[in-house]
Amino acid sequence: MKYLLFSIVFVLCTCACFPQGDNQSESIKIELPTNFKKALLVNEIEIPIQSKADNNSNDFVDIKAEYWDTTVYNPYKSTTVNTTEFPMNITFSDSTYASPVPHKKVITSHFGWRRGRPHKGLDIDLVTGDSVVSMLSGIVRFAQYSRGHGKTVVVRHFNGLEITYAHLSDIAVKVNDTLAKGQYLGKGGNTGRSTGSHLHLSTTYNGEFIHPEYLFNFDDTNTIRSQELWVTRKWTKATYHSSKGLAKLTLFTTKEAALASLEKQRKVYVVRSGDTLSRISKRNNTSIAAICRTNKINQNSTLRIGQKLILEL
Numbered sequence: 001m002k003y004l005l006f007s008i009v010f011v012l013c014t015c016a017c018f019p020q021g022d023n024q025s026e027s028i029k030i031e032l033p034t035n036f037k038k039a040l041l042v043n044e045i046e047i048p049i050q051s052k053a054d055n056n057s058n059d060f061v062d063i064k065a066e067y068w069d070t071t072v073y074n075p076y077k078s079t080t081v082n083t084t085e086f087p088m089n090i091t092f093s094d095s096t097y098a099s100p101v102p103h104k105k106v107i108t109s110h111f112g113w114r115r116g117r118p119h120k121g122l123d124i125d126l127v128t129g130d131s132v133v134s135m136l137s138g139i140v141r142f143a144q145y146s147r148g149h150g151k152t153v154v155v156r157h158f159n160g161l162e163i164t165y166a167h168l169s170d171i172a173v174k175v176n177d178t179l180a181k182g183q184y185l186g187k188g189g190n191t192g193r194s195t196g197s198h199l200h201l202s203t204t205y206n207g208e209f210i211h212p213e214y215l216f217n218f219d220d221t222n223t224i225r226s227q228e229l230w231v232t233r234k235w236t237k238a239t240y241h242s243s244k245g246l247a248k249l250t251l252f253t254t255k256e257a258a259l260a261s262l263e264k265q266r267k268v269y270v271v272r273s274g275d276t277l278s279r280i281s282k283r284n285n286t287s288i289a290a291i292c293r294t295n296k297i298n299q300n301s302t303l304r305i306g307q308k309l310i311l312e313l
């Protein structure tokens with residue numbers, strides 16, 4: 001046994017002396033000396049070499065490594081297990097983006113519930129033939145006609161975010177093209193399921209749609225809301241929003257803030273016969289002080305049957 005261990009140590013030491021160039025192979029094979037062959041009952045052993053990318057995964061992100069399917073609109077859908085964990089963290093190296101349209105951005109419909117259906121993007125007014133450019137630098141993942149969306153370009157950016165440009169009248173890029181921020185990708189139009197020329201723009205991360213206005217200010221400043229963002233489930237679901245306008249927006253720039261927002265959920269409580277603040281607080285696992293603060297009442301206030309109290313749970 002001692003002999004065996006010694007031989008393994010010897011072989012490992014020998015490997016450590018091998019120069020490691022840039023073109024590393026996945027493994028190296030070493031022919032063993034005759035004595036060792038007998039002891040180990042093998043002629044050679046194979047030792048895997050870790051590539052540079054594995055060691056410094058933070059420095060090098062290959063955005064084409066996963067779910068890089070240029071033939072389907074949402075390749076993440078194919079996964080049977082939804083791996084998204086909330087809150088999702090998205091970081092940006094830029095603080096501004098390039099306006100996708102060459103004029104003032106007029107939003108005609110927001111991300112949210114619209115005529116009984118979820119509208120998972122933002123509609124920006126344009127005239128057919130207007131230039132559409134990539135908001136950030138990235139690589140074209142999808143560029144073809146897609147049912148509903150019409151002529152569509154999807155660009156995956158280096159932070160993993162994907163931006164979709166839909167209803168185009170002309171596509172000027174090919175899949176796997178690298179685009180700089182502001183680079184022309186096609187002409188705006190009215191293809192697919194669309195009434196009137198406009199740009200339907202959606203933002204997705206790990207296949208989850210995100211309210212685009214949670215990430216970007218669609219005003220003349222062309223700013224990214226924060227270089228560090230935490231997205232809660234609320235900002236991925238159209239049912240929580242109205243397509244008619246953007247409600248109050250609270251940005252979460254830390255994980256703690258995002259998690260804290262989930263803890264505070266509001267509930268309306270209707271006062272019943274025999275209720276006291278003490279009873280309500282105990283039953284709902286909150287404090288009398290919290291109920292008083294939220295409802296602007298004091299501890300000695302008389303409760304009326306049918307009175308509505310807001311409980312922050």
Ligand SMILES: [Zn+2]
Pocket residue numbers: 109119121122123199200201
């Ligand atoms: Zn739309």
